[in-house]
Amino acid sequence: MTRVRFAPSPTGYLHIGGARTFIFNWLFARRSGGTMILRIDDTDVERNTQASLDSIFDGLRWLDLPWDEEYRQSDRVGLHHRMAEEILAKGLAYRDFTPASPAQEEPSNATAGPWLFNAGMRDVSKEESDRRAAAGEAFVLRYKVPRGVGRDLVVDDLVYGPVTKAADDIEDFALLRSTGVPTYHMASCADDADLKITHILRGQEHLANTFKHILIFEALGFSLPKFAHLPLLIAPDGSKLSKRKHGPVVSVTTYAQAGFLPHAFVNFVSLRGWSPKDDREVMSRQEMIETFSLEGIHHSNAMVNFTEDDPFDPKAVWLNAEHIKQTPIEELAERLLPFASAAGLPADLCRMRRVAPLIRERIKLLRDVARVADFFFLEELAPYDPAELIPQKGDAAMAKLVLERAQEILSVAEFTHAGLDSALRAGAAEVKIKAGQMFQPIRVAACGRKEAPPLFETLEVLGRETCLKRIGRALQMLSA
RNA sequence: GGCGCUAUCGUCUAACGGUUAGGACGGAGCCCUCUCAAGGCUUAAAUACGAGUUCGAUUCUCGUUAGCGCUACCA
Numbered sequence: 359m360t361r362v363r364f365a366p367s368p369t370g371y372l373h374i375g376g377a378r379t380f381i382f383n384w385l386f387a388r389r390s391g392g393t394m395i396l397r398i399d400d401t402d403v404e405r406n407t408q409a410s411l412d413s414i415f416d417g418l419r420w421l422d423l424p425w426d427e428e429y430r431q432s433d434r435v436g437l438h439h440r441m442a443e444e445i446l447a448k449g450l451a452y453r454d455f456t457p458a459s460p461a462q463e464e465p466s467n468a469t470a471g472p473w474l475f476n477a478g479m480r481d482v483s484k485e486e487s488d489r490r491a492a493a494g495e496a497f498v499l500r501y502k503v504p505r506g507v508g509r510d511l512v513v514d515d516l517v518y519g520p521v522t523k524a525a526d527d528i529e530d531f532a533l534l535r536s537t538g539v540p541t542y543h544m545a546s547c548a549d550d551a552d553l554k555i556t557h558i559l560r561g562q563e564h565l566a567n568t569f570k571h572i573l574i575f576e577a578l579g580f581s582l583p584k585f586a587h588l589p590l591l592i593a594p595d596g597s598k599l600s601k602r603k604h605g606p607v608v609s610v611t612t613y614a615q616a617g618f619l620p621h622a623f624v625n626f627v628s629l630r631g632w633s634p635k636d637d638r639e640v641m642s643r644q645e646m647i648e649t650f651s652l653e654g655i656h657h658s659n660a661m662v663n664f665t666e667d668d669p670f671d672p673k674a675v676w677l678n679a680e681h682i683k684q685t686p687i688e689e690l691a692e693r694l695l696p697f698a699s700a701a702g703l704p705a706d707l708c709r710m711r712r713v714a715p716l717i718r719e720r721i722k723l724l725r726d727v728a729r730v731a732d733f734f735f736l737e738e739l740a741p742y743d744p745a746e747l748i749p750q751k752g753d754a755a756m757a758k759l760v761l762e763r764a765q766e767i768l769s770v771a772e773f774t775h776a777g778l779d780s781a782l783r784a785g786a787a788e789v790k791i792k793a794g795q796m797f798q799p800i801r802v803a804a805c806g807r808k809e810a811p812p813l814f815e816t817l818e819v820l821g822r823e824t825c826l827k828r829i830g831r832a833l834q835m836l837s838a
Numbered sequence: 839g840g841c842g843c844u845a846u847c848g849u850c851u852a853a854c855g856g857u858u859a860g861g862a863c864g865g866a867g868c869c870c871u872c873u874c875a876a877g878g879c880u881u882a883a884a885u886a887c888g889a890g891u892u893c894g895a896u897u898c899u900c901g902u903u904a905g906c907g908c909u910a911c912c913a
Contacts, residue, residue: 365913366913367912367913369912369913399913401912401913402912402913404912405912405913454911458910458911472839472840472841472909473909473910474909496911498911499911500911518843518844521842521843522842523841523842524841527840527841527842527909528841528909529909529910531910532910532911534911535911536911537911539911541910541911541912541913542912542913543913546913561907562843562844562906562907563906563907563908563913564907564908564913565842565843565907565908566841566842566843566907566908566909567908567913569842587843589843589844590843590906590907592905592906594849596905596906597905597906598906598907626850629850629851629862630850631850633850633851633852635851635852635853636852636861637851637852637860637861637862639850639851639861639862639863656844656851657843657844657845658843658844658845658905658906659843659844659905659906659907660849660850660851661849661850662849663848663849663850663863663864671849671850671863672849672863672864673849673850673862673863673864674863675863676862676863676864677863679876683876717875718876719875719876719877720874720875720876721875730874730875750873782872783872786872792872793872794871794872794873795872796872797872797873798872798873800872801872801873801874802873805873807873807874808873808874809873809874809875810873810874811873811874811875812872812873812874812875813872813873814872
């Protein structure tokens with residue numbers, strides 16, 4: 359039985375890269391009929407925040423890919439300690455009493471060569487080590503990486519193939535901090551083993567850590583899970599996406615708030631670093647589950663494009679538009695409504711159901727509803743330039759003529775697409791102008807701008823009363 | 839610095855060792871059209887560099903270069 363997990367640490371909001379790791383795990387689990395586990399890796403007490411935790415849950419719930427089991431590492435420290443003790447008892451770890459030095463935490467100091475271990479500490483006798491520990495001296499528990507025996511470790515990665523690293527190049531990494539809190543490596547491996555995780559799909563930044571994890575599994579006598587590392591998502595500057603460096607543009611919440619459809623986001627993110635290899639791009643959830651496989655995962659990093667003025671990758675926006683076009687009207691209306699309300703429009707679901715079909719292929723993000731459809735909901739049109747009322751190759755007199763004629767027509771015309779179509783075209787013919795010249799002043803009068811959905815449907819939804827009122831207002835503006 | 843990973847149009851990607859190196863986004867142009875969209879068509883745009891193996895290399899090997907990641911008592 360396949361068991362996979364997504365294990366975020368609540369040290370920042372959920373970002374695109376994390377979301378993709380979750381999505382790939384989810385897809386892999388669903389594809390294989392396995393179990394998807396969410397595990398909150400909150401061992402870094404210093405940096406954990408409730409806000410981050412909330413952001414992670416908000417983001418994951420928004421994706422709408424439900425998981426099956428949920429754990430929190432802080433509930434399981436007993437287990438981590440037991441396993442760390444076991445490694446120590448087996449003589450595969452040792453206490454390092456070297457005091458923590460801030461200098462050592464700065465990676466920039468490592469230019470002289472790789473740090474591998476603190477000299478002397480590996481060889482402190484068991485008796486002395488026990489005595490100093492019993493006396494209350496602080497220590498870091500470190501894994502005693504086999505040295506000088508020419509041992510090679512190999513990760514048989516499901517994506518990258520066999521990757522080898524000499525044990526001599528691996529530093530004596532920490533298992534327990536001097537505070538007694540288990541490190542990520544310790545806690546993660548202990549939990550993966552205990553939760554019987556079968557496949558670990560995670561970002562490639564962990565590929566190098568995997569050798570340490572193999573050592574831990576080995577020390578504990580557990581069989582290894584399968585590893586599959588994912589190429590990184592990078593920013594336009596080429597660096598790995600990071601909340602600290604790139605800010606809210608990489609946050610899942612930013613996409614949600616802009617009006618991405620959750621599945622469009624999932625679709626977009628899945629296509630960075632994975633390909634169905636058959637040129638398909640717009641895919642349903644079911645299609646993705648059926649198509650997903652580790653074979654399609656690449657080895658090289660994928661870029662997510664965003665700029666100061668445009669936080670969203672054009673491809674993501676395009677995919678969102680495609681999914682919007684495929685969304686049934688009723689569902690679309692429901693999803694649009696909160697965005698209209700948030701923009702301060704007095705929108706209601708009933709009216710939105712009629713507006714949705716008119717804007718469905720005119721919006722790329724749900725929030726566009728406010729920009730594109732405001733005039734459907736506003737009682738009073740926002741001020742606009744009366745010059746807009748003047749048709750192509752026409753003048754103010756023509757605009758006036760058109761609007762007066764429109765007033766007469768719309769007072770009596772049947773307010774349906776067909777009725778308005780024939781009545782307005784006939785009107786244009788009577789005053790001997792082109793249909794386009796007839797339509798523009800009416801459109802601007804009704805919508806307050808030149809760009810709008812097709813005229814007849816628009817008038818129909820607006821209704822006779824509103825149309826006449828707005829045309830009257832436009833006429834006033836022309837004479838003013 | 840050490841170790842690891844990677845390298846196809848601007849971006850995402852396709853291509854049993856044999857293709858005019860394909861698709862998509864974005865760009866440009868044309869068509870359609872009551873505006874805006876949507877849609878249709880056309881077009882520009884890539885195998886990082888150098889060797890080797892081979893009848894033949896985007897594909898395999900080596901080197902160079904470049905990028906990224908790891909090198910913490912962060913994950």
